[in-house]
Amino acid sequence: MPPIPMGEPARPRREPILSVRNLETHFLLDEGVVRAVDGTSFDLFSKQTLGIVGESGCGKSVTARSILGIVESPGKVVGGEVMLRRDGAREMIDLAKLDPKGDRYRAIRGAEIALVFQEPMSSFSAYHTVGNQIIEAIRLHQPLTKKQARNKAIDLLHMVGVPKPDRRIDEYSFELSGGLRQRVMVAMALSSDPRILIADEPTTALDVTTQAQVLDLLRQLQDERDLAIILITHDMGVIAEMADDVVVMYLGKEVENGPVDDIFHNPKHPYTRSLLNSIPSILARPRSKLSTIEGSIPHPYARPPGCPFHPRCTVAIPGLCDSQTPRFLPMGDRQGVSCFLHHGPSGQSMPSGKDTGARHDAV
Amino acid sequence: MLAYIFRRLIFAAATTVAISVIAFVIIQLPPGDFVDAYIASISATGGQVSLAEAEGLRIQFGLDRPMYLQYFAWITGVVQGDFGFSVEWRRPVSEVIGDRLWMTVIISVFAILLSWGLALPIGIYSAVRQYSIGDYVFTFVGFFGLAVPNFLLALIILYFSFVLFGANVGGLFSAEYQLEPWSWGKVWDLAKHLPLPGLILAIGGTAQLIRIMRANLLDELRKPYVVTARAKGMRESRVILKYPVRAALNPFASTIGYLFPFVVSGSIIISLVLSLPTVGPLLLRSLVAQDMQLAGTIVLMLGVLTVIGTFISDLVLMWVDPRLRAGLDG
Structure with a gap:
């Protein structure tokens, strides 16, 4: 953290209590390296609910375990920072630099960051x-x-x-x-x-009524205790109901982030759009086919070159998306996306990026 | 739960009766009877038994009565502690078995404790550090222990201890204590002789137990409750010992029942090689010599021990597994 300049009056700015930067968690297997988390960044503020969403196997749970330092061998946090502001402290400490088995990490685990996960x-x-x-x-x-x-x-x-x-x-x-x-x-x-609660698919194993009750409980506790919640789920409905901000992950990479309203009403990344399209709608015609995302997640050893989503993307640009990896860049003030539809290979804004929604519909 | 224990007890009793019948049948199996064997053993030493005397003996032992009455006569004796007469040793069976039974219990319990004491920590280590060098070493040693017959191991150890140290490791007592009455000195002498045969007896079982413990624990280590425990901020060693190891130990409770008879019957050859004064060689010799009252008694004892062991392991299982308890109450 850079110190606040002397001349400037210290204005009450919201500062994150957890700041994840370029987190990389790899599984070093005999068959090769699986990049389960491959450069994820997000900030978490007190009282905020951050949703992390994506299909199974996209690195959501490993992200949670990386923050807690309980990734199982042969997995290992190999890069990036997990900056935590301890209760009342000004300085942040980088959890990724602590010994995961050490006493300092153990004092944080469960005390400041707690975990609730699926299959109770x-x-x-x-x-x-x-x-x-x-x-x-x-x-x-x-x-x-x-x-x-x-x-x-x-x-x-x-x-x-x-x-x-x-x-x-x-x-x-x-x-x-x-x-x-x-x-x-x-x-x-x-x-x-704890000040941070990581809820990893907390309602997946529950029936719908119980699901709603547990979500209500989480929200109520958040209000009472100023909890920051990281909510990991594949259920866009849960995200819509709970989250303030959303991180969309695909194959260990963050493909889009932003406030929940923007993600739902103005999704930028084709993957986010596909996820939203696959929510069953109550307005859909009876017996019409549910929308799905074509194909399935590639095998972890056979990560496609270029943008990891391009083989399943309906608007992939041949010659670009299959050879170069898009960078994660801001879109406006609040959103961010890694997609060549919005940024050129060198990071410049793409002319078509403004109304990709229209373009998407045309395809 | 009490109803369950009661039902289990009744089953145990019924099984015991069935075993006693089988043991009796075994006694009766060889052609001829005890008197024939007795006459044969007398004439072997040059004595003579007349037909009238033989008849008298048959009546004296009740051998002229129907089978089921003989069974009742035998079982009545057994219940009162009279197990019959050993033809070969010419002494009551209870006297022949006597100390040997306790020696067997002592050496078996020692071998069992030793194999658990070795196998459980090694199994835990092998699972927690799966595919480490240590794991491979223990796996190799374990398969070696499984593959090499332990009587061969016993012979090798006997040979080398004699050649290298000039020591005779056979037996459970030094010569000077062999016939002595029990004293602290004799207990100490026993304690000094116990480790080696105990180790040899334990090796095969240890290797097997290591594999079982390792596999059980590997299953448990992948369960979500382990992650929960880690996420609380528990020390890793404590996490593993309190949760997955606890769960992995559970199946062992059900094996208690078979341990004792397994060690007794599995140790016959080793006991012969190391000349251990246990029940195993006695059983073998009694079978060879058709000393059927002795053999039947040993078979009966092994059977009853199995029943008791199984009953105990059921109780232990109920005590250690809350799910079982809940299932019985619910």
Whole structure:
């Protein structure tokens, strides 16, 4: 962080509490290197919900694990910065430079950045009561006795809307319903009062009603606790409902970002448009075919040259998109996109970039 | 849950009765009976038994009665601690087995503990550091242990300890304690003799256990709850020991029942090679000599031990697996 110049009056500017810059996480396998996350950048502010969206296998979850420093071997954060502003601190620290197994990282993990993720069934150990697992999370970061931690755990369960928390605390995860399990998971994640909550597909395994309840709960907790939430999902509906800003990822690369309204109403990248087109609409004619994105995600070892999306892109420019990789560049004040439709190979603005929407429709 | 335990107990009792019948059938299997064998053993030493005497003996032992009455007579004796008479040793079966049973228990328990103590940490290491050099070394040693018959290993060790150190590693006691009554000195002597045969006995099982533990743990390490635990900020070693290792240990509870009989019957050849005073060689000799009361008793004991072991492992499993407990209550 550059120091604020002396002469200038310090104006209250919003500063990110987490700033990810050019994050690269690779899996070094015998068959080759899989670039699971390949240069992702975003800022996260307090009270903000940032949605990360993309198909399965595009690096969303690995991004989350990279931030927490829990990428499993043979995966490794090989480049970029994960700058975190610790509670009350002015300086930011680069988590990517800390030893992932070290004590400093462990003090942050769970305490300042917490994780909730899909499959609440298998996310709890079936051999320990949920209380045991919550109390453990509390005592890892807070100097409380077992009894105090237990009381706090009961309070947390109460807060997330678990009925009869003093009894539920001694139950096992398989004795709870899917919705309750995810609530307990949220309670455990919030046990040490983190400022950042990473929710990795938190509602994927739940039915629609329960999904809505869990999302409501997240929003309510965000308001009460000024939480910043990174919401990882493939569900554009969840994004529309929850997110303030959106990062769209494809094959480990960020292809577009911007405020949720702009992403939904003025998507720039063909991939974002395809994702939006594939949302089933209530207005669609009955029995009409659902729109899909042609093809499937390439095999990680066979990453296409040029823009990773070009083989599936309906508006790819032959000779350009299949040979050169577009850079990620700003579009206006708030959006950013990596696509040759908007930027030329040298980064200059493309004349056709202004109304690619029309062009897209014409194709 | 109590109902389940009760039901299990009844099954165990029924199985035990069935085993006793089979053991009795085994006793009766060889042609001729105990008196024929007795007469043969007397005449072998130059003695004479008249037909009348033989008849008298048959009546004395109840061999003229129908089969089921003989069974009841035998089982009544067994329940009261009278296991019959060993023709070969010319002593009551209980006396022949006597100390050997305890020696067997001691050496088996030692071998089992040793193989668990070695295999579990090695298995954990191999899984956590999969494909590391250490993993490959243990894998190699493990397959070596599985492939080499352990009696061969016992012979090799015997040979080298004799050639190199001039020491005889056979037996469980030094010569001076062999016939002594129990004393602290004798216990210490036993403790000194135990490790080597224990290790040889344990090696095959250890190799197998390492593979099982490694595979179990590798499965568990990929489960999401491990990520949850890491994300809490737990120390990595604590994460692994508290969650996946705990889950990987669960299947072992169900193997407790088979361990003891496996070690006893699997150790016969080693016990012969190392001249260990255990039940294994006794069983072998009794079968060769058609000493059927002794053989039947040993078969019965092994069977009953299996039943008890299985019952215990069911209880342990219920104790360690909350899902099982919930399933039984629900």
